[in-house]
Amino acid sequence: MWHRVVPFFEDRFRVVSFDHMGSGRSDLTFYEPEKYSTLDGYVADLLAVCDALDLQDVILVAHSVAAMMAIKAAVASPRSFRRLVLVAPSASYVNDPSDGYVGGFTQEDIVGLLESLDSNYFAWSAALAPVVMRNPAAPELTDELEASFCRTNPDTARNFARVSFLSDIRSDLRDVTVPALILQCSEDLLAPPEVGRYLNGQLAGSTLVELEATGHVPQASAPEETAQVILQYLATDSS
């Protein structure tokens, strides 16, 4: 999903990107259902990547549910990260009538979603396969890749969707000390504008930027705008 944005950074930064367990080209033989039944399993992997590559002063760019993981990682290991860039983030997708929090979805929606995980099982599993860019020069290569992705275990996608939509990291926000950039899209089904404002209010030292880009995946729909906003933010970084 990031390949349109990455080129904007490669001349100035070392860019490390990876597929989370269960998605893309991750090795499913290492998939442990229990470990990945909460965000913590993914957070541990993220920190392990930083550790293995001995990354210092990391600017962590994360999208959607991965932004939840980034926030948890910043709480767990604040000194590893210099900045967080949270693209279309959310603290919880479910509205909380008890304190007026707007996440975008009602409990009923969540029930419908969980139902869909079984009733449209194969579509959910296909959703975690990588987006394959057609290479007109070698179409057979692409097909081969796609075929291998179809063999992934559909349950991992189902579990991932569950983790994504049922996680609530609101209580972690006050512990974040790493400054964050929040990119809020317009007309984002998954993250209404209230969510961006909420995060901005809760995350100390955070900056909220509302993008022109519509939808939930600005790095796909508006890669240049997304990249430029991030670059600008980092340019003002005096430290």
Place this chain on the structure above:
Amino acid sequence: MTDGTNYEELYQQAPCGYLITDDTWTITAANDTFLTWTGYSSDEVRGKPLPQLMPIGDRLLHATNSVARMQLTGAVSEVSLEIIDAAGNRIAALLTAVRATGTDGSTEIRVIIFNAHERRKYELELVAARRRAEESEARSLRAEAGLQHLALHDSLTGLPNRAGLASILVRELENAPPGMKVAVLFVDLDHFKAVNDSLGHNAGDELLTVVAQRLSSTVRASGTVARLSGDEFVVVEHVSTLSDATALAERLLETVNGSMVIEGLEVVCSASIGIALTDDDRTDVARLLRQADIAMYRAKARGRNTWDVHDPSQADPATNRMRLLGELRHGIKAGQLRVHYQPRMDIATNAINGVEALVRWEHPTRGLLQPADFIDLAEESGLIRALGAWVLDEAVKQGTHWNRGMPEYAPIAVAVNLSTRQLLDPQLVHTVATTLTRHNFDPHLLTLEITETALMENPAAALNVLTTLKVLGVGLAIDDFGTGYASLTYLKNFPIDELKIDQSFVSGLGSNDGDSAIVSSCIQLAHAVGIRAVAEGVETADQRSTLLTLGCDLAQGYHYSRPLTAESITQWITNQTDAPARRTSAATQPSTEDTVDALISDLASAMENHKEAEAPTGRQLTSPEYLDLNVDLKA
């Protein structure tokens, strides 16, 4: 384009739904097939975002996946989803779409929607089958967990068994909170076998169950009670100091000591407890259990119904025992075992009555070892059977030799010790009989000595064996009398010829009133039931003259001679200056039942007084509690 009308019809009446949307997926056109299929009018769908026709799950999938794919690659294909029709029903469908430039030059998305009812049905069946398989797997996992539970727990008490304890201990050792140690208490019931043998296995099981419940209710919730085997329990708890562990041991003893009613009989039970604590660097499960086990044996040796603590400064006796056992096996084969003999003297006449055969081990590096150094080991390992048979044969052979070779000193009787295990060996009677026949030895000159403890191990079986031996004509003696746990009332029931008064009482003769009273009572009691009294460990002339006054029949000890080799005994006998005076018979007339009971009562109170007067160090007295237990068992 040859005929536009046909294409329009093909578009409207196509076998699938056609939709055109703008690049935000807002519907701008829909064909008749789609409208007929969904029941919407054209106006209802035009201007509506396509995801609004999907249920929430598919809408999310669309927003997170299809939208981005379309932006990145310009196409999505065969996306499985549902369309909500005008009546609110869900229609399973497949969506394929491409991005294109419309006739007005703007970007549009061309969408086809196939009815995928059959495919969705098939998918649902697959998923259902998968869930069933998962459920079945979960069931077999649960069954496996059940089996696992069985494998790790004792079926009688429900407590963890040895394997269960091992895994618990591994966990406890790893997770001991900082500053806390793991205390392992090895709890072994005293004389459990007597209960099992007297009341039967059901009663034994009932008793174990009660004990298991009592132990469990005494430990903290975080603690563990396991049953290793038979009457062996292990208690594990986190403690901060050793005194926490010993306090726990006290509580455990107290709870075990409380009387219980088993099959209508009141039974008082006791236990011996060995304590071992983890130290900082040695956290090995097997070692910890072994240390507690060793400490438990020390508690047993100290008189039972007490606890002892493993002393880390001591070398591990278990390792030594294994090595010693190997050496003993070899020593028996290599002929390192010897039989020595100690004269047994007629106190009144000072004539030799006979000898007691005592086994010695000429250990190649440790010198001459006493039975105390290796008999327990032989007993536990089963080597005692071969060793005992050899000693018996050697002693009887030597006895024959003396009686034939020195007729002027004959008859010379021979006494041989029998261990607990020998006593219960089904081959024993056969072994004794064939040994006597082999050497043509007068059975009346052979006395077999059985300790009080061995008798009490299994009184019913012992009575059986002794009665059979009696038929052979051999004499029977109770050895170390007063040190075991026998109910004195048992004395009347066994076909005994001789009571051997333990040397610990004899040594106090003249200096300790309590000991004198006990020795006196023993002698009277022996005579009252018509058997001989023999004093062991007579070391001084004063002791000998006191025994003479008390009417004791025979004596042995350093006052006469230490145990000697057969050759030295021959020498010793012939060196006796006094001409061998013929002994008068020591036979006495049994007294009445009442007299015997009165004497038993006297002896019991002499022992009790003695126990109160002097805390025993290194010797044990019959415990009144255990007397109670035996009386109960007989009831």
